[in-house]
Amino acid sequence: QKCACFLVASEVEQTYIMIKPDGVQRGLVGEIISRFEKKGFLLKGLKLFQCPKDLAQEHYKDLKERPFFPNLIDYITSGPVVCMAWEGDGVVASARKLIGATNPLQAEPGTIRGDLAVQTGRNVVHGSDSPDNGKREIGLWFKEGELAQWESVQTPWLIE
Numbered sequence: 001q002k003c004a005c006f007l008v009a010s011e012v013e014q015t016y017i018m019i020k021p022d023g024v025q026r027g028l029v030g031e032i033i034s035r036f037e038k039k040g041f042l043l044k045g046l047k048l049f050q051c052p053k054d055l056a057q058e059h060y061k062d063l064k065e066r067p068f069f070p071n072l073i074d075y076i077t078s079g080p081v082v083c084m085a086w087e088g089d090g091v092v093a094s095a096r097k098l099i100g101a102t103n104p105l106q107a108e109p110g111t112i113r114g115d116l117a118v119q120t121g122r123n124v125v126h127g128s129d130s131p132d133n134g135k136r137e138i139g140l141w142f143k144e145g146e147l148a149q150w151e152s153v154q155t156p157w158l159i160e
């Protein structure tokens, strides 16, 4: 049977990670991607993208009543972002740990925000907060066919 798997949502847990415009402007793209690569998760989607306002509003719709919402939308649409889909068991919670607390001053050293940022309004990276939101956000930011189906040669050296 011919594989139509590029059309089928992955069974494995996935998270949506996004390098925000400050991370791109500050030249942190390689550094941030590197942390997820080195951890051992699988990169399934990657693109540089200028986010339109309506997509930013949809992505952050749960925050639309918050006073900082207009600033947040301006921030996310202020320049290109790097959109990524990462895959692996437990990737959602683990990525949140790698990213660190929302306020970079409270984020632990060793985390992305703890090492690379100083303010909540410029906290360089986004990560989905649940597997369901991972699916929802990957569906929002990527079109069908934009995710790659591939196996890493490292997998047997990462997972017994």
Ligand code: GDP
Pocket: 063, 068, 071, 072, 101, 102, 120, 121, 122, 123, 125, 126, 127, 129
């Ligand atoms: P996250 O899941 O850690 O990214 O945090 P939230 O889901 O609570 O908020 C989403 C994003 O909104 C954060 O990453 C910040 O960019 C922004 N944000 C949250 N709270 C504040 C705030 O109090 N002030 C400002 N300026 N931005 C905020």
Ligand code: MG
Pocket: 127, 129
């Ligand atoms: Mg959040």
